[in-house]
Structure formats: C-alpha cells, structure tokens
Amino acid sequence: MSKIENLELLVVGGGPAGLSAALAAANYGIKVSLAEEREFLGGQLIKQTHRFFGSEKEYAGTRGIDILRKLIDEVNKNKNIEVLLSSRVLGIYEDNVVTILNDHKMKKYYPQSIIFATGASEKFLAFENNDLPGIFGAGAVQTLMNVYGVMPATNVLMIGSGNIGLIVSYQLLQAGVKVAAIVEAAPKIGGYSVHASKLRRLGVPILTSHTIKKAIGKEKVEGAVICELDNDWNEVKDTEQLIKCDAICLSVGLTPLVDLLKQRKVKTTYVSELGGYVPLRDENMETSIKNLFVAGDVSGIEEATAAMIEGQIAGLSVAKRIGKNNKKEIEKRIEEGKNELELLRSGPVGKKIRKGLSKLGLNHGKNYNENFSEEALDISHLMKTGVPSEENLKNKLPSEEKVFDKGPIAISECFQRFPCDPCVKSCPFNAISENGNINNIPYVDFEKCTGCGICVSKCPGLAMFVVHKNFSETTSVVIMPYEFLPRPHKGEIVKVFDREGKYLCDGKVIRILDGKFQDKTAAVSIEIPKRYYLQARNFKVEE
Amino acid sequence: MRIQNHPILSFNRGKQIKFYYNGKELIGYEGETIGAALYANGVFKFSESKKLHRPRGIFCAIGHCSSCLMTVDGVPNVRTCITPLKDGMKVESQNIGVEINE
Ligand code: SF4
Numbered sequence: 001m002s003k004i005e006n007l008e009l010l011v012v013g014g015g016p017a018g019l020s021a022a023l024a025a026a027n028y029g030i031k032v033s034l035a036e037e038r039e040f041l042g043g044q045l046i047k048q049t050h051r052f053f054g055s056e057k058e059y060a061g062t063r064g065i066d067i068l069r070k071l072i073d074e075v076n077k078n079k080n081i082e083v084l085l086s087s088r089v090l091g092i093y094e095d096n097v098v099t100i101l102n103d104h105k106m107k108k109y110y111p112q113s114i115i116f117a118t119g120a121s122e123k124f125l126a127f128e129n130n131d132l133p134g135i136f137g138a139g140a141v142q143t144l145m146n147v148y149g150v151m152p153a154t155n156v157l158m159i160g161s162g163n164i165g166l167i168v169s170y171q172l173l174q175a176g177v178k179v180a181a182i183v184e185a186a187p188k189i190g191g192y193s194v195h196a197s198k199l200r201r202l203g204v205p206i207l208t209s210h211t212i213k214k215a216i217g218k219e220k221v222e223g224a225v226i227c228e229l230d231n232d233w234n235e236v237k238d239t240e241q242l243i244k245c246d247a248i249c250l251s252v253g254l255t256p257l258v259d260l261l262k263q264r265k266v267k268t269t270y271v272s273e274l275g276g277y278v279p280l281r282d283e284n285m286e287t288s289i290k291n292l293f294v295a296g297d298v299s300g301i302e303e304a305t306a307a308m309i310e311g312q313i314a315g316l317s318v319a320k321r322i323g324k325n326n327k328k329e330i331e332k333r334i335e336e337g338k339n340e341l342e343l344l345r346s347g348p349v350g351k352k353i354r355k356g357l358s359k360l361g362l363n364h365g366k367n368y369n370e371n372f373s374e375e376a377l378d379i380s381h382l383m384k385t386g387v388p389s390e391e392n393l394k395n396k397l398p399s400e401e402k403v404f405d406k407g408p409i410a411i412s413e414c415f416q417r418f419p420c421d422p423c424v425k426s427c428p429f430n431a432i433s434e435n436g437n438i439n440n441i442p443y444v445d446f447e448k449c450t451g452c453g454i455c456v457s458k459c460p461g462l463a464m465f466v467v468h469k470n471f472s473e474t475t476s477v478v479i480m481p482y483e484f485l486p487r488p489h490k491g492e493i494v495k496v497f498d499r500e501g502k503y504l505c506d507g508k509v510i511r512i513l514d515g516k517f518q519d520k521t522a523a524v525s526i527e528i529p530k531r532y533y534l535q536a537r538n539f540k541v542e543e
Numbered sequence: 544m545r546i547q548n549h550p551i552l553s554f555n556r557g558k559q560i561k562f563y564y565n566g567k568e569l570i571g572y573e574g575e576t577i578g579a580a581l582y583a584n585g586v587f588k589f590s591e592s593k594k595l596h597r598p599r600g601i602f603c604a605i606g607h608c609s610s611c612l613m614t615v616d617g618v619p620n621v622r623t624c625i626t627p628l629k630d631g632m633k634v635e636s637q638n639i640g641v642e643i644n645e
C-alpha cells in the first residue's frame with residue numbers, strides 16, 4: 001500500500017478558475033496542490049488571443065494569453081502552491097481520498113478541502129457524416145492553430161454563432177484560414193454583436209435560421225449541405241445549398257464536466273441555462289458536500305472572467321474556513337467578489353445565467369434588477385445580420401452634422417448592453433460614459449472627445465472608430481482598428497470596405513499607430529473620398 | 544501546413560525531429576503533440592472505425608473524445624492529440640471503437 005499524502009487544499013484543474021482559486025487561497029497561507037491533467041497550465045485561456053470583455057478590475061481589455069501569463073507567473077512565485085502537471089484525477093471516494101495518475105503511477109491524497117475547476121466539454125451535433133475527419137469542435141481548431149501553430153484547414157464552415165463560434169471564426173481569419181460562412185439555427189446571433197460585426201466587416205456571411213444537413217466527403221470533409229429553418233425550426237423546402245469547405249467547426253455549446261463530482265455523489269441538477277447537469281452549491285461555491293467547492297464552467301457555463309472571480313471566491317472561502325488570521329479581510333474580499341459577479345451578470349445577456357442560478361436556489365443580490373434588462377435600442381436587425389441598422393447608427397452619431405466640422409471625433413459602434421468597459425477606462429479625456437453601470441451602452445461626449453484615437457486600440461470589440469470628416473476639401477480620414485498581417489505601410493493604397501464587407505473605394509494609409517501601447521491592435525488612419533466617411537469601416541492590405 | 548506569421552502570436556517551435564506515420568517518415572517539432580504534427584504534415588485520417596472502417600481524425604484535441612486513437616510505438620489506443628511527439632516515434636493507424644452488439 002502506498003502511503004496517503006495529506007493536503008490542505010487540492011485544486012483540480014489548471015484553467016482560469018483553478019489558477020485563481022489556488023492563488024486566492026495560497027495568498028492567505030493555505031498550502032495548495034494544483035492538479036492539471038495536461039503538461040502545462042492554462043486550460044482554455046492558452047488559446048484566447050483576443051482581448052477580454054468585462055471590467056478593468058478583472059483584466060478586461062487584456063488578451064487571454066496575457067492574463068494567463070500573469071496568473072502562471074504568480075502561481076510559480078507562490079511558495080504555498082505545488083503544481084502537479086500531467087496529473088489526472090481518476091477517482092474521488094467517499095472518505096474524500098483522491099487518486100491521481102501521474103506518469104503511469106497512481107498516488108493517493110487526502111485533502112482537507114477540494115475545489116473542482118474541471119471546466120466543460122463541447123457539445124456535439126447530429127447530422128449525416130458528422131464523424132468525418134475535418135469536423136472539429138471549436139476548441140480543437142483553437143488548439144491546433146493557437147497552441148501549435150498548425151493550420152486546421154484552408155476554408156472552414158462554422159456551425160454556431162455564440163461567442164466561441166464568432167471568436168474562433170475571427171481567429172481563423174487571423175491565422176490565414178478562410179471562413180466560408182457562420183451557420184446559426186436560431187433566428188438571431190448568439191454571441192455579442194460587436195464580435196459579429198467584426199466578422200461581417202471582413203466579409204464573412206452569418207446565416208441565421210440555417211442549419212447543417214450533412215457533411216460531404218470520403219476520407220475528409222469536402223463540403224457541407226446547409227438549409228434554412230422556419231420559425232418552428234423545421235427545414236424550409238428547396239433551400240438546400242452546397243457550401244465548399246475543407247473543415248466544419250462545431251461550436252454548439254458547452255456542458256459542465258461533472259463526472260468527478262457525480263462520483264463523489266455531489267448533488268447535481270439539470271439546468272439548461274447553465275449548460276446541462278450542474279452541481280448544487282451555495283454562494284461561496286460550496287457543494288452539497290462539506291469542504292468540496294466548485295468554480296468556473298463546471299459550476300455552469302459562463303465567461304472566463306466570471307470563472308476567475310468564482311475561483312477567487314472558492315479559494316477565499318477555503319482560506320476563511322481553515323486559515324487562522326485575516327478572517328475579516330477575507331470576508332470583505334469574498335463580498336467584493338460577489339458584487340463583481342453580480343455586476344457582470346446584471347445586464348440583458350446575464351439574464352440566462354440569472355435564470356439558471358435561480359433554479360439552483362441562489363439568491364440574486366442587490367445589483368440584479370430585472371427591469372434593467374430592457375434593451376435601450378432595437379437591435380433585432382443587428383442580431384439577425386451582424387450589421388447595425390440605420391436607426392442604430394443614427395443613435396450613436398452626433399445629432400447635428402456640424403459637430404463633424406470641429407475635427408476628428410470618436411464614433412462608438414457598440415449597440416448592445418453587455419458587461420464591458422475598456423473604452424470608458426481608456427479615454428484620457430473622460431469622453432466615453434456608460435452612466436455608471438458596466439452593462440450600459442457607451443456613448444461618446446463629442447464636446448470632450450479630441451479624436452486622439454486611443455480608444456480605437458483599446459476596445460476588445462473593435463467597435464471604436466475615429467472619423468475626421470473634413471480632412472481636406474474632398475477627403476475624410478477614418479482611424480480603424482487592424483489586427484491582421486501584413487501590416488500596411490504609410491502611403492500605401494488599400495481596399496476599403498463597409499460594414500457588410502462590401503468594397504467601397506480605395507484608400508490611402510496616412511498614419512499607423514502600432515507600438516507597444518496598441519498591443520497588436522494597430523490604429524490605422526485611412527484617407528478616403530469624403531462621401532464614404534460614415535460607411536468605411538474596414539480595409540484590406542494586398543499581400 | 545504550419546502558420547508562419549501570426550498577427551498576435553509567435554510560435555517558439557522546439558527542435559526538428561523525425562517520426563513515422565504508417566512507416567512513412569515525417570518531420571515534426573519537439574513540444575508538439577503527435578496529432579498536431581500529423582495535421583501539419585497534411586495527415587487528417589489517423590485511423591479507422593472498427594466495424595464500418597470509417598476514417599477517424601482529430602475532433603476535440605484535448606483528450607476527451609477518443610477519435611484520435613492510434614498505436615504508438617506498439618501501444619494501442621494512445622490519444623495522439625495530447626501525447627507529446629518524440630524523436631523516432633512510430634505512429635500507426637488502428638481500428639478504433641467498440642462494438643456494442645457483439
Ligand atoms: S478618440 Fe480619444 S478622446 Fe475621443 S473618445 Fe477616444 S480616447 Fe477619448
């Protein structure tokens with residue numbers, strides 16, 4: 001019999017939730033062992049090349065990979081954390097003994113408390129030939145291209161328009177892969193509108209009320225047949241079309257990985273809003289079994305920002321229970337975490353989460369206000385197509401045309417209520433306001449805006465532009481965010497596109513801000529014929 | 544195909560190494576998985592399903608789905624999507640999947 005090792009806290013899973021949990025507890029003196037089944041830490045964060053939404057406090061505006069670097073750095077520096085890599089938790093038994101497999105050797109641990117941050121797995125979709133090579137989960141595509149630098153295909157059909165589907169589509173384009181289309185069965189886009197608009201500007205069609213019928217190909221994917229759906233999700237006759245592609249990427253949702261929790265007989269219940277079976281838990285992330293906590297996607301599918309805060313709450317809760325000092329301070333920090341979570345979930349996109357949580361019997365805090373959920377603008381057209389309507393735009397432009405005469409001004413093309421504020425925080429002149437709630441739509445105060453262009457690089461949704469209408473007698477200049485290769489040169493002539501990715505005109509690059517401050521989102525000033533100043537929102541550089 | 548230039552990421556590839564796919568010599572890099580190396584070499588079909596011999600390749604790339612199982616250095620059912628590539632490795636197709644009604 002091998003001997004059993006005693007632990008103060010075992011954290012299972014080295015993703016954003018697990019890392020945050022380990023740090024939160026270790027910072028209060030708890031001895032933490034962090035078990036990760038891969039040979040490296042990071043979970044899904046390792047693939048997230050985009051900037052995060054959410055609040056500045058929790059790293060919004062920072063790329064996922066950079067957040068990860070910071071977290072890993074802190075973990076490695078922390079003497080209270082022991083990292084167990086390539087360590088797969090195989091079993092957890094009624095006496096709380098945990099078995100971990102490492103390098104073909106099984107070890108037994110007896111932790112005083114456990115935090116499960118095991119994340120989620122991708123859902124699958126039934127259609128003909130769905131087992132062909134070249135059909136991937138969205139995570140697999142990200143792993144191949146963002147972790148290993150391998151092109152998954154040359155032309156991908158994306159199924160699902162949630163945030164993951166939209167983000168991965170954009171990342172495919174950045175890696176030099178074509179995206180044939182994004183197919184969405186629901187009548188509206190699932191993810192944030194800013195992500196969708198970004199893709200439309202690049203010419204990617206988003207087909208709402210469409211679904212995939214079958215994949216074509218013998219040894220691997222050569223194409224796909226898609227069709228339209230009616231309001232009752234039934235196939236519309238004679239709408240089949242063949243899409244040429246060499247890969248199909250499925251992004252149809254995630255489901256919590258609760259297997260280990262079930263093994264330990266933690267009470268779970270089915271909550272569709274949270275992705276499937278989720279553990280019952282309290283506000284401190286403790287499950288039906290004492291000293292057994294959860295954090296991140298395993299407790300319900302949400303964003304990485306929420307996962308990190310949940311991790312902190314779980315870690316702090318453990319510290320509060322077994323730590324000796326600082327109880328007051330820990331309590332205060334737990335409260336802060338809870339408030340932060342409430343704020344993130346308080347807008348209309350948080351509605352689903354709130355509903356799911358209420359099914360778990362979790363109390364909504366003081367920040368939840370269901371009346372707030374009403375959208376400020378009618379964005380039905382935007383959510384169907386990814387392109388804002390005339391009405392939406394009018395709402396964000398200066399009410400008087402003469403404002404454009406004063407010089408360059410910022411235009412925010414962000415029309416949806418969701419938790420995000422880097423634009424507000426980035427403006428040195430306090431010209432952008434969300435009226436106190438992170439879920440509100442940002443508006444530019446044209447009196448205060450100097451047109452400096454700082455916000456253009458800082459918005460994770462690439463939704464900020466600066467327009468200088470009267471640059472010359474006949475031309476205007478638009479400052480646009482740009483995250484592709486090759487980078488343009490000053491003086492170069494580029495092709496300029498509108499919000500639907502349609503060619504408008506040629507433009508001349510007159511300035512490129514692409515330094516450390518821009519962090520790979522260059523702000524490029526393009527001179528265009530004056531009549532296009534309200535339409536030109538993207539450009540492409542010829543290779 | 545490998546991504547050479549990327550607007551956000553830079554790939555620090557390890558040492559170049561040789562490995563074998565069904566006897567054919569291929570080049571990969573230390574630090575990547577067998578699955579990634581096969582894909583980079585344009586190999587999409589890893590193995591075949593047991594009964595209908597349908598082609599199988601990567602689906603999840605994180606060790607959860609078993610679609611990428613291959614025989615590696617004589618050991619069957621290795622999840623090639625999470626197994627690091629080693630110099631001289633022999634990677635072979637196999638029949639994968641269990642038949643439930645037999
Ligand atoms: S352009 Fe400059 S001043 Fe205007 S909103 Fe953006 S950051 Fe603020």
Ligand code: SF4
Nearest residue numbers: 414420422423459461
């Ligand atoms: S405009 Fe502001 S709120 Fe909208 S995506 Fe950009 S940073 Fe976030």
Ligand code: FES
Nearest residue numbers: 604608609611624
């Ligand atoms: S591709 Fe799913 S286990 Fe390897």
